[in-house]
Amino acid sequence: VRLLDGTSLCSGRLEVKSNQRWSSVCEADFDQQDAEVVCRELGCGAPSVLQGALYGEVEAPMWTKEFQCGGHESALLDCRSSGSARNTCSPGKAVGLTCSEPVRLVGEASRCAGTLELKHQGDWRPVSDPLSVWTLKTAAGVCRELDCGSAVSVGQREESSDRPVWLIRSPCGQSGSALRDCARPGSSPSILDLTCS
Template identity: 30%
Template sequence: MVSEDQQCAGWLGVFYNGTWGSVYRSPMEDITVSMICRQLGCGDSGSLNASICLREGSRPQWVDLIQCWKTDTSVWQCPSDPWVYSSCFPKEEAYISCAGRRPKSCPTAAPCTDREKLRLRGGGSKCAGWVEVWHSGSWGTACNDSWSLAEAEVVCQQLGCGQALEAVRAAAFGPGNGSIWLDEVRCRGRESSLWDCAAEPWGQSDCKHEEDAGVRCSGE
């Protein structure tokens, strides 16, 4: 499943002939969708979603007309058209939502540490910009209330970006978007992660994006 913020929902991808490609969306019966969800550990049922906005870019289209039987235990056993390279319009790609869908705990497919759940945007390098944190399946920002050099120091160290040069306030790098996940962050400056600092409960903020916090670190 390919999705920015969901596990068990996304564009169906299959690895074949050395690369990832997509699957044609029609016709795909309920038995087939359920088989795919089960194989991915995502529950016993799902649905083919036609209302999702189109996926950007192009990629190989590997297979069409997958039709699983109840006796199949893997999608690789299911009858289908021949597996061949073809290209098609993004609107023909299969997007499946399984019953077991949930927000991604990590922004990437691989297991992550706190470092991968933090990034800086809008500053021209990985070591400067407004602060974005990954929480509950999406990227969001931090409010500049109580934001000081101590918080900036923790962010820079967590990202491997050296020392904090500046704690930036009032969306000086530009306003972010999405949820404002953090507010009233209070660090001592020696924590190994922003997650170890005191703050308001996640997502509880009275701020607007004009108050997004940022940092400028010494590293490149």
């Protein structure tokens, strides 16, 4: 599966590959459980928006069977699908999907404050900002993603020794790209703390 024409790996128009051919999926044949499976398969967070024609329309071939996922499958093509093919998808109804970024704030009483952690390549690690380029504007994207209002403070905390981190050097989030698109593994004693409103 892939999401095309969105703002990151975690959003776009859904396409499914079968027999060496990519097909769009009809909105009527796709629901919230199916979306949960796709977001998990792509390594993203939970689905937040599911709607037709959000990311442009397609002339491309349409997938002709309805997906019937339970929501726990690890891949969309592992889900059952309806046996009968239907060709009733009207234009403007290709599924557009937005999954949340796999980020969280940990270590404080509130889920909207704490150490910023990112899940990337299957691993939750704290985020480090070696060049101190993170601003409230960069942090605002994370607060929005977590549904935690706006960014109040962003700062570095020094730990006693190096630990595995995701290094995010560029002011990545504010350019519209996903954090994990610019994360690379490293180790550092310096950890990013955020507080959202």
